[in-house]
Amino acid sequence: MSLAPGGALRRRLHVFSPMPPQRNGLADYMVEYLPWLSRDFDVSVVVASDQQEAVARARPADAPWSVIGEAEFLARQPDAQGQVLYNLGNNGDCVYMLDHLQAYPGAVVLHDISLFYLHQLATERGWMGSLMSGWMAEDGHTVPPAFLRRDGSLHHTPGMMYQECLMLARLLRHAPGVLVHTRYAQGRLLGAVPEADRAGWVRIPHFVLPPVVARDAPEARALLARLGIGPQNVLLLVPGFLTGNKMLYEVLAAYRQVQPTAPQLRLVFAGEERPAEYDLSARIAVWWPAGEGPVVTGYLDAAALDTLLARADLSFVLRYPTYGESSGILPRAALGGGRVVTVDIGAYPEFASPRVTPLNVGPGLVDDLARAMAEVARAAPWGPEDRQAHQADEAQRQAGRTPVALYPAWRDWLDLCHTRGRP
Structure with missing residues (x-):
């Protein structure tokens, strides 16, 4: 815990997100909100272990947030006064979050309702072959034999089986809140995970930044x-x-x-x-x-x-x-x-x-x-x-779609998620 500019205590916020120098729209998105989040929270950005050095070098010297790796995050747990935020999309740079989402539920900014590509990449990296099959068994689903190797791990992905419902349900089951950007995404999420607790769901549009350079520069x-x-x-x-x-x-x-x-x-x-x-x-x-x-x-x-x-x-x-x-x-x-x-x-x-x-x-x-x-x-x-x-x-x-205009709704949502996620 640390002090905000006005003297109030700030709770710790661990933000899982791709970050520069990764060329990734999710990284660009989070970078715009970090200065505002850092006014109200003690922010540590948790990056994949193999990205920590590059992200730390790219961090501006005067940035009001720190960069830590997965091992340091795990060493800090449990943190009863802290909060976790996941900036999640259908993107390979998000594979590292999947284990942490299960162990440390947090608020989720969900950019893509289908995580099919994320699942495919995780499978290719050897992360989810047998794990996803186990998830399905726990959830009462059966994998067709044609999709299994001899050792019981997944060989081919039955697309619609994972594309939305199962993976989303598993990842969001214990999330205290989910942020999406559109009515379409909200409706599709409800269809994919109809049993989810929607008390922490919120819809906040994707921000828009004013143009950087004039045409005649x-x-x-x-x-x-x-x-x-x-x-x-x-x-x-x-x-x-x-x-x-x-x-x-x-x-x-x-x-x-x-x-x-x-x-x-x-x-x-x-x-x-x-x-x-x-x-x-x-x-x-x-x-x-x-x-x-x-x-x-x-x-x-x-x-x-x-x-x-x-x-x-x-x-x-x-x-x-x-x-x-x-x-x-x-x-x-x-x-x-x-x-x-x-x-x-x-x-x-x-x-x-x-x-x-x-x-x-x-x-x-x-x-x-x-x-x-x-x-x-x-x-x-x-x-x-x-x-x-x-x-x-x-x-x-x-x-009304700039980061500064949208951030108060963000802060209120995080406060709601923190209240709902506490014992």
């Missing part, structure tokens, strides 16, 4: 020049990590249709590739062997990504399948002032803005994307005043 001009984006170009942008479910093939197919009749279009994939999920560069090289195809930037920091969003005429925030994910990239794209298209499934239709148009996920999606590209190519170009007006309007619409 020297760094912005240099970035646009490096990517070959001139004033004559109509910029089509796919922002964020280029994972397999971002519908990259559909965007490429639509662009291939439209490009011959709209040479002013320039398609940029603004993010880090994940070739094991979809080899984007290889597909571009096959379809545009002469090198006149789309550009893949690789990983971009927040300033560079905001520069491109502030220049984009049309951004694509697409995802299929989706199980309740709600990253901040959709409202962030709208803040850039350009047009945005997204999918009409999952939580995405909940974000309402005149800048954003949901498209139907179905056999006609490629044609719909091509039509949107052609329309923006034909449209009269915007002047700086038009863009700035759109940006100001969107910033006003999203004013």
Whole structure:
């Protein structure tokens, strides 16, 4: 326990989360809340043992929180006055949390209602083969023999068996509270774990940060020049990590249709590739062997990504399948002032803005994307005043979604979880 600025005692808060330098949206999310949490709590970020040294080096020297490893966390237990918070998503960087979630229940920020990929990665690392089978037996479920090795451990994953209900029920069974970002995620969670105690459930939107860099900054001009984006170009942008479910093939197919009749279009994939999920560069090289195809930037920091969003005429925030994910990239794209298209499934239709148009996920999606590209190519170009007006309007619409605006609800939720989690 330590003192808050006003002299009140602060309880200890152990935060399990990926952290920089891990390139991970969960890390970016938690970094924004740590300064606010540190005002009210004595915060220790608990990181995976193999990440502790790198995370400690990346921690700002004046950061008001500490970084500890799993062993130090275990040495501190039990801590009757402390509290545990898990920042959990369907992400390999979260595998290390699974044992601790069982032994030390805590409040859970649940970014993804399906943890199927997390389960798969845990299985590949030898963590869950026999364990998950044991969980199922305890819960009264039977594993079909086709999914078992001779020693009784899992060989193949019966997807729907784990995708939601069993793993979520086990991980959240003793959690004093769960935070989700959308109505869709809340409803899906209720369907997956209908027996859960909902007294500690809360819905708080994913935050949105104001853009980092103005469009006319020297760094912005240099970035646009490096990517070959001139004033004559109509910029089509796919922002964020280029994972397999971002519908990259559909965007490429639509662009291939439209490009011959709209040479002013320039398609940029603004993010880090994940070739094991979809080899984007290889597909571009096959379809545009002469090198006149789309550009893949690789990983971009927040300033560079905001520069491109502030220049984009049309951004694509697409995802299929989706199980309740709600990253901040959709409202962030709208803040850039350009047009945005997204999918009409999952939580995405909940974000309402005149800048954003949901498209139907179905056999006609490629044609719909091509039509949107052609329309923006034909449209009269915007002047700086038009863009700035759109940006100001969107910033006003999203004013209540900054970390500072959302944090009081966070603090109240953590207080409720602490009260519910005490004996």
